[in-house]
Amino acid sequence: MEEQVGIAWHRLISRFAARRFPEAAVLLQDISRDAALLFRALGGDHGVMVQAGAQSSHGARRSLLERLAGSGFKADLAWLDRQALRLPPLVDVFPDRQLNRDLYFWLAALCAADPRPDQPWLARNQAAVLAVSGDFPGLAARYGRLVAAEIARRPPISRMAPDEARQEQAIRDALQKPGSVAELPAARRPPHPVLLWLRPELPAAGKPRFGARPEPASQAASALQSDKKRRMAEHAEMPERKGGLLLFRPESIFSWTEYAKVEHETQENEDQDLARAADDLDIIAVAQDSKSVAKKLRMSLDLSPAEGDGSPLEGNGMLPEWDYRSHTLKPDQCRVNTILLADALPCALPAHLKRDQQRLRRQFAALQPLRQRLKAQPEGSEIDIDPYIRHLAHRSGAEGGFYLDQRKRDRDLACLLLADLSLSTEAWVGDGRRVIDVIRDSLFLFSEALSVSRDRFALYGFSSKQRSDVRFHTLKAFNEPYGDAVRGRINAVSPGYYTRMGAAIRRAAQILERQKARERLLLLLTDGKPNDADHYEGRYGIEDTRKALIAARQQGLRPFCVTVDQEAHEYLPHIFGKDNFIIIRKSSELPARLPLLYALLTR
Amino acid sequence: MTVTSIARAVRVPSLIPRYTPTGDEIEVFELAHQNRLPVLIKGPTGCGKTRFVEHMAARLGLALYTVSCHDDLSASDLVGRHLIDASGTYWSDGPLTQAVRHGGICYLDEVVEARKDTTVVLHALSDDRRILPIDRTGEQLEAPPGFMLVVSYNPGYQHLLKGLKPSTRQRFVSLAFGFPEAGLEGEIVAGEAGVDQATAKRLVTLANALRSTADHDLEEAPGTRLIVDAAKLIAAGCDPRVACRAAIVECLSDDPEITRALMVVVLAIFGD
Numbered sequence A: 001m002e003e004q005v006g007i008a009w010h011r012l013i014s015r016f017a018a019r020r021f022p023e024a025a026v027l028l029q030d031i032s033r034d035a036a037l038l039f040r041a042l043g044g045d046h047g048v049m050v051q052a053g054a055q056s057s058h059g060a061r062r063s064l065l066e067r068l069a070g071s072g073f074k075a076d077l078a079w080l081d082r083q084a085l086r087l088p089p090l091v092d093v094f095p096d097r098q099l100n101r102d103l104y105f106w107l108a109a110l111c112a113a114d115p116r117p118d119q120p121w122l123a124r125n126q127a128a129v130l131a132v133s134g135d136f137p138g139l140a141a142r143y144g145r146l147v148a149a150e151i152a153r154r155p156p157i158s159r160m161a162p163d164e165a166r167q168e169q170a171i172r173d174a175l176q177k178p179g180s181v182a183e184l185p186a187a188r189r190p191p192h193p194v195l196l197w198l199r200p201e202l203p204a205a206g207k208p209r210f211g212a213r214p215e216p217a218s219q220a221a222s223a224l225q226s227d228k229k230r231r232m233a234e235h236a237e238m239p240e241r242k243g244g245l246l247l248f249r250p251e252s253i254f255s256w257t258e259y260a261k262v263e264h265e266t267q268e269n270e271d272q273d274l275a276r277a278a279d280d281l282d283i284i285a286v287a288q289d290s291k292s293v294a295k296k297l298r299m300s301l302d303l304s305p306a307e308g309d310g311s312p313l314e315g316n317g318m319l320p321e322w323d324y325r326s327h328t329l330k331p332d333q334c335r336v337n338t339i340l341l342a343d344a345l346p347c348a349l350p351a352h353l354k355r356d357q358q359r360l361r362r363q364f365a366a367l368q369p370l371r372q373r374l375k376a377q378p379e380g381s382e383i384d385i386d387p388y389i390r391h392l393a394h395r396s397g398a399e400g401g402f403y404l405d406q407r408k409r410d411r412d413l414a415c416l417l418l419a420d421l422s423l424s425t426e427a428w429v430g431d432g433r434r435v436i437d438v439i440r441d442s443l444f445l446f447s448e449a450l451s452v453s454r455d456r457f458a459l460y461g462f463s464s465k466q467r468s469d470v471r472f473h474t475l476k477a478f479n480e481p482y483g484d485a486v487r488g489r490i491n492a493v494s495p496g497y498y499t500r501m502g503a504a505i506r507r508a509a510q511i512l513e514r515q516k517a518r519e520r521l522l523l524l525l526t527d528g529k530p531n532d533a534d535h536y537e538g539r540y541g542i543e544d545t546r547k548a549l550i551a552a553r554q555q556g557l558r559p560f561c562v563t564v565d566q567e568a569h570e571y572l573p574h575i576f577g578k579d580n581f582i583i584i585r586k587s588s589e590l591p592a593r594l595p596l597l598y599a600l601l602t603r
Numbered sequence B: 001m002t003v004t005s006i007a008r009a010v011r012v013p014s015l016i017p018r019y020t021p022t023g024d025e026i027e028v029f030e031l032a033h034q035n036r037l038p039v040l041i042k043g044p045t046g047c048g049k050t051r052f053v054e055h056m057a058a059r060l061g062l063a064l065y066t067v068s069c070h071d072d073l074s075a076s077d078l079v080g081r082h083l084i085d086a087s088g089t090y091w092s093d094g095p096l097t098q099a100v101r102h103g104g105i106c107y108l109d110e111v112v113e114a115r116k117d118t119t120v121v122l123h124a125l126s127d128d129r130r131i132l133p134i135d136r137t138g139e140q141l142e143a144p145p146g147f148m149l150v151v152s153y154n155p156g157y158q159h160l161l162k163g164l165k166p167s168t169r170q171r172f173v174s175l176a177f178g179f180p181e182a183g184l185e186g187e188i189v190a191g192e193a194g195v196d197q198a199t200a201k202r203l204v205t206l207a208n209a210l211r212s213t214a215d216h217d218l219e220e221a222p223g224t225r226l227i228v229d230a231a232k233l234i235a236a237g238c239d240p241r242v243a244c245r246a247a248i249v250e251c252l253s254d255d256p257e258i259t260r261a262l263m264v265v266v267l268a269i270f271g272d
């Protein structure tokens, strides 16, 4: 009984302390698409995605209730880094649902505008507010309501010590009259977090730096050694270990690393910055420049020490890779190892696909190849009026071709199907089937259909284990007939490792380019974003894949992507272009839909 | 055999249609006309290509023969054909031949859509020979100084397999049209639709915001035409949000998730 009362009390007090309104909560996932479009509409970069950000500890004084409840150390703030627009996973700070929703859009707009990112927190945010509300009256009106709610939410000035009260007053003035406050008065504590503004100091430090002097830093190494600090920033992207292989890693690590490396390179007190940031963020970071730290991390992330450095690989036929941070196509970055699956046993089409096979054969045989109208033929199915009238006009018997004829035009096209065989295809899709099973069936039915239409096609699969080992499985080459041997290889496909998409596309493009055909289609079948166990992650992988596709298009190839990743609309438009991909909502439908899709694409 | 011309949709406007220049396109067009050079106009949909040609035709006092090209348009649709009536067969000039015979601007809208053989008849006409051979009648027409060939196309919809051959492209003086700079577009919208400057400015902000999502979320950026249409609805008393939905958002996408997100942008500007 006593215990129960205790729990109830804790809940109650936590709720009061947090001043949250669960009944008015708005989830990021429900508005992320709208926020992303708004972000782009206001000039935000097309390459970044909307993602939930980690909470930031603010260091401000907590209320008595919060102290009683042991909560309130951290706040959900918004920021933009190279990878993503980070928004709170959930907003329930205001009593009105509409206000919580508006806060999301307001933050997305602020991140997109942000005209003075170089300025200290206070000046920067006032400038951003002015920029947004000047151009967007609708947002300005909402900002007015948000400010009222935010001020109502903030701790009362009357109960503050004089220095903190002055500081708080300045914040409120800046909120109400953006542009009016030049400097934040000093106080013993940082101010209470401002939910309507961007997170202080982008994007590394969790603890706000308010333009004051940097605090003394701890040692980078010790910060990272402490195991308690090995907490990840992203709940959504917690690494999963399957068979000793790291499946997904939090992108924040990489954004942070990239930031640390790229933005801090020139700073003298780099070590200190790194250390403080690491300390504050509660995440591990791969500090590439700091050797001792890096080594430790590489061990824990299964990276071999030579992988991360980007030095060219030895050997022939290495593929380049695009580094978006330096805007360069780095030569000889990836080694592609062709794998033949020589020991796969030939087999017949699996029994469960027999019915689909028959249907597809009918459909593809009935799919009329394009017909062409030939004019002024000596014989044909219809009369060609034009030459006939000409004949009458001239009253000459010389012209003889008065007929229109229909002729089948050769479908002069070659298609290369490239299937993602990364470990993520091991995921279950229901009915006791995994993504890889769906991909395998798709490869079977696709081949059945194309062997009826007699279009030239090839099948390849890929996965990767860092840049020195991009595995490229030959399932069917262009000049091979589709038969039991090929079926055996399709039957033998299994989930591999990671998804170094850019390299696989470059290799596929090389093969397809050698085909002489009027139209050459590069069809990519996948279940997720590009990623690999090194720096090939997040934005890096996305931009590299995009570049590989631009190059393929310049070679006259036509890339198209079929994906079962329901989140793909966040990144595929940027990679493939708006109309060059399709998301299959129910992955179990992929095998049956793929051939029809192909028929549509090549009509 | 008699050779007759039948009346076509020729416009010789009495009033000069309003056109606000966004650069030096008027001067270039006039100089091209003086020097008997054909003109190619490229630009996204609704950016004022047609309006510009109408304006220039009226300004130069030339008749305008407009042909909207499509993928079944053949050379004889442009040049002309024999027709039959009770008295027998007779020749009927196509719009291109009419313009060459009588002088005037022949404007081929969306030329890339036309069949390949149509561009061939343009070749002798668009270089310094300026002749139109009509092999059906054995005539060889020489274009008078008042004749001018103008073609337009939208590079956005370029097909993989369609597109102008370099030998065609390089015969034309080319003008690239884009969306006017914000201040100017505001004036155009206010002038065309009769809305106040503030509303016009907001509409242009909206257009530019939506334009920056093109490629990622939209197939094609919204043109000035959509903005003018929305402005006309607003001027007639429609609620701006309703007008923007009907005249802009729903014209840009059929995907309900996208139109919902586009409305968020509309509300960022026209929300109370």
Ligand SMILES: Nc1ncnc2c1ncn2[C@@H]1O[C@H](COP(=O)(O)OP(=O)(O)OP(=O)(O)O)[C@@H](O)[C@H]1O
Binding pocket: B018, B019, B020, B021, B022, B043, B044, B045, B046, B047, B048, B049, B050, B051, B052, B154, B188, B192, B224, B225, B228
């Ligand atoms: N510079 C301009 N001056 C005046 N009006 C303009 C101008 N640009 C665009 N407009 C307005 O935009 C409308 C659409 O322009 P127009 O029909 O010329 O577009 P277009 O470029 O021919 O488009 P499409 O490629 O779809 O045919 C016009 O009716 C006019 O109201």
Ligand SMILES: [Mg+2]
Binding pocket: B049, B050, B051, B109
């Ligand atoms: Mg037009």
